[in-house]
Amino acid sequence: MVPPKARSDDGRLSHQGFVPIIERVGAARPIVVAYHAVDPAWRSPLAISEQALEEQAAFFARRGFVGLTASNAERMTASGTLPSRAVVFTFDDAYATTARAADVLDAYGFRATVFAVTRFVGSGEPMSWYGVEDEDPGRMLPMGWDDLGALAGRGWEVGSHTCSHPLLTGLGSELLADELAESRELLAGHFGSCTAIAYPYGVADERVAAAARSAGYTVGFTLTRIFTADAPLLRPRVGLFEADRGVRLRAKLSRPALATRSSRLLRSARRFRRRSWIPAEPRTTA
Numbered sequence: 001m002v003p004p005k006a007r008s009d010d011g012r013l014s015h016q017g018f019v020p021i022i023e024r025v026g027a028a029r030p031i032v033v034a035y036h037a038v039d040p041a042w043r044s045p046l047a048i049s050e051q052a053l054e055e056q057a058a059f060f061a062r063r064g065f066v067g068l069t070a071s072n073a074e075r076m077t078a079s080g081t082l083p084s085r086a087v088v089f090t091f092d093d094a095y096a097t098t099a100r101a102a103d104v105l106d107a108y109g110f111r112a113t114v115f116a117v118t119r120f121v122g123s124g125e126p127m128s129w130y131g132v133e134d135e136d137p138g139r140m141l142p143m144g145w146d147d148l149g150a151l152a153g154r155g156w157e158v159g160s161h162t163c164s165h166p167l168l169t170g171l172g173s174e175l176l177a178d179e180l181a182e183s184r185e186l187l188a189g190h191f192g193s194c195t196a197i198a199y200p201y202g203v204a205d206e207r208v209a210a211a212a213r214s215a216g217y218t219v220g221f222t223l224t225r226i227f228t229a230d231a232p233l234l235r236p237r238v239g240l241f242e243a244d245r246g247v248r249l250r251a252k253l254s255r256p257a258l259a260t261r262s263s264r265l266l267r268s269a270r271r272f273r274r275r276s277w278i279p280a281e282p283r284t285t286a
Helices: 051-062 070-079 097-104 145-153 173-191 206-216 246-253 254-259 265-270
Strands: 006-009 014-015 029-037 086-093 112-116 155-162 197-198 219-221
Touching: 006 097, 006 254, 051 097, 051 219, 051 246, 070 097, 070 219, 086 097, 097 112, 097 145, 112 145, 112 197, 145 155, 145 173, 173 206, 197 246, 206 219, 219 254
Parallel strands: 029 086, 086 112, 112 155, 155 197, 197 219
Antiparallel strands: 006 014
16 A cells, blocks of 8 residues: 655655655754765776765755764754754775765755775775775775865865774773774874774774774764764764665655664664674774
C-alpha cells in the first residue's frame, strides 16, 4: 500500500514516514554528514562522484539549510544560536580528491570540515591502514599542506583524523594520548587552531572521548550505523554514499530512519556485530 502524502514544513509533498529530519532536529542539533574521497572513477564505498554530492548538497539547499564547519556548529549548539536548519559536511582521511568537493559545495554556499591523517599529509605516498590494503594505491593519495591550506582559505576547517589512523579504542593510554595530541598540535601549527576530530573507523568510547578532551578538542565525531551516544566529543554522523539520491536520500534523513539508528534494540545488537575492515581491539599498555 502506498502511504498517503503529507505536506512538510517547507511546503513540499512527501510520503508519510519520509518527512525530512529537519522537522525533528530543529535548533538543537545540526545534521552532520560524512564522506571520504570524491572520485567518480573509484568503485568503492569510500568514494562518491561530484554528481551525487551535488544532488545531496542541493537537497539541503532547497530546504534552507545553513552550512557550517564542525567547530562552528558545536559552538553555536552550546550557545543556543544554532540556525534551525544547519548541516555540517565532513570529509575523512583528506584524500587528494577532497579538493573537488569545494567547488560543488561553494555553488550552494556550503563550507565543510576535512579530517587529516597527519602522517601522510604532504608525503606524496598512498595512505594505508588496516582495512584498505586491497584498495588501488593510486586512489589513496593524500592532500598536501598547500592543498589543505587552499581549503582553509575557502572557509573550510581542517580537523584531525589522528597521526596514523589506528583504532583508538584498542590503544593504551600513552599511545592514545600521542595520536590525539601530536596530530592536533601539528595541524594547529599550520592553521592556527584544531578543535575538531573524527575518530578513525568512526569508533570511540567514553575513554577515547575523555582523552580527546584532554588533548584540547572540543568536538569529536563517530560514524556508525547505530547512534550509541550524542555528546560534544561523541557526536554521531550520517554517512552518505553514491546511491543516496532521490527517495533513498529522503528516506535516509527521515525521522523513522534516524529514530531506528538510535533504537535501544539495535544498540544492543551492535555489540555482536563484527566489521571485517576494523581491526580487533586487544588493548595494549604501551
